[in-house]
Amino acid sequence: MIALQGISKSFKVAKRSAGLRQAVKSLFVREHTIVEALHGISFSIQEGEIVGYIGPNGAGKSTTIKVMSGILMPDQGTCSIMGYTPWKDRTAYVKHIGVVFGQRSQLWWDVPVIDSFELLRDIYKIPAAEYKANLQLLTESLGLQELLRTPVRQLSLGQRMRCEIAASLLHGPKILFLDEPTIGLDAVSKIAVRQFIKTINKEKGVTVILTTHDMNDIEALADRILMIGKGTLLYDGTLSELRSRFGTHRIITADFCEHAQPVDIPGAFRLSWSPERAVFSVDIEQEQIATIISRLSEQVALLDVSVETKPVEELIVQLYKEYQV
Ligand SMILES: Nc1ncnc2c1ncn2[C@@H]1O[C@H](COP(=O)(O)OP(=O)(O)OP(=O)(O)O)[C@@H](O)[C@H]1O
Numbered sequence: 675m676i677a678l679q680g681i682s683k684s685f686k687v688a689k690r691s692a693g694l695r696q697a698v699k700s701l702f703v704r705e706h707t708i709v710e711a712l713h714g715i716s717f718s719i720q721e722g723e724i725v726g727y728i729g730p731n732g733a734g735k736s737t738t739i740k741v742m743s744g745i746l747m748p749d750q751g752t753c754s755i756m757g758y759t760p761w762k763d764r765t766a767y768v769k770h771i772g773v774v775f776g777q778r779s780q781l782w783w784d785v786p787v788i789d790s791f792e793l794l795r796d797i798y799k800i801p802a803a804e805y806k807a808n809l810q811l812l813t814e815s816l817g818l819q820e821l822l823r824t825p826v827r828q829l830s831l832g833q834r835m836r837c838e839i840a841a842s843l844l845h846g847p848k849i850l851f852l853d854e855p856t857i858g859l860d861a862v863s864k865i866a867v868r869q870f871i872k873t874i875n876k877e878k879g880v881t882v883i884l885t886t887h888d889m890n891d892i893e894a895l896a897d898r899i900l901m902i903g904k905g906t907l908l909y910d911g912t913l914s915e916l917r918s919r920f921g922t923h924r925i926i927t928a929d930f931c932e933h934a935q936p937v938d939i940p941g942a943f944r945l946s947w948s949p950e951r952a953v954f955s956v957d958i959e960q961e962q963i964a965t966i967i968s969r970l971s972e973q974v975a976l977l978d979v980s981v982e983t984k985p986v987e988e989l990i991v992q993l994y995k996e997y998q999v
Pocket of ligand 1: 686709730732733735736738
């Protein structure tokens with residue numbers, strides 16, 4: 675459904691040093707630097723996938739989304755989405771995609787939300803019956819009833835984001851590009867947005883590509899992760915593959931029956947120790963969890979023990995470090 679091959683994109687950025695003298699100089703002599711935002715990006719995505727597109731700040735995520743949604747033309751490479759070249763066949767192409775940029779609004783600021791929706795209906799030439807059905811479904815599933823008559827500028831961030839997502843889906847696109855859809859949302863709104871993304875993917879078969887810095891989004895949604903750093907694709911795989919490749923550590927938390935003095939357990943790294951509780955990190959490639967627990971129970975009376983994998987967030991940080999991005 676989506677195939678990118680060798681996509682590169684550079685930006686020419688005016689360089690200016692600080693100070694009045696340099697400001698005056700720059701009026702006459704302009705110096706530029708080239709920022710290479712994307713460097714030979716290739717991947718393909720099948721219909722029905724939910725793909726998390728991750729990477730540190732400035733990695734090139736938004737630039738890729740802009741290329742895929744036809745807003746930017748790359749310097750090199752090919753991009754075929756549902757048979758279209760996004761930046762060439764824009765008018766026909768945009769009918770098949772929905773785009774949400776978490777940091778920007780596609781809604782008209784001063785008018786009620788429903789007015790923006792009606793404008794989009796006219797722009798996309800959505801047939802009346804289809805518009806009515808989609809609006810009803812989106813209103814119900816995103817809880818928009820109370821918001822439709824409110825001017826966008828009066829909405830909270832979470833309320834606006836729900837309206838943005840609805841706006842991007844009114845024309846029933848097959849692909850949804852979400853650039854940081856949960857940025858700034860509270861925990862309840864985040865869960866609601868994630869739930870909704872899951873539902874449209876399952877029930878309507880919408881293919882979803884989302885960029886995010888929130889690894890809980892990735893954990894909750896993404897079947898597959900594409901990781902980009904400094905404009906280059908660094909990882910393409912599932913979260914569980916990532917876990918088994920990099921997440922060989924487990925965190926053991928032990929609660930004691932009575933206060934205990936710190937002890938060293940061979941094969942485990944002690945992360946913390948308080949009179950009632952200790953936390954260890956264990957590399958399961960080196961030592962078995964059961965062995966560590968048995969060694970620990972020989973030293974202290976255990977009330978409770980829990981074993982957790984390293985949080986995804988930490989795995990990603992480890993991955994960024996490994997690739998030096
Ligand atoms: N219009 C532009 N003009 C000049 N440079 C740009 C432009 N857009 C992006 N860049 C540069 O391209 C690089 C990639 O930016 P991009 O916005 O794609 O990163 P990102 O991965 O989305 O980052 P973030 O997580 O911070 O949103 C950055 O170095 C950025 O400064």
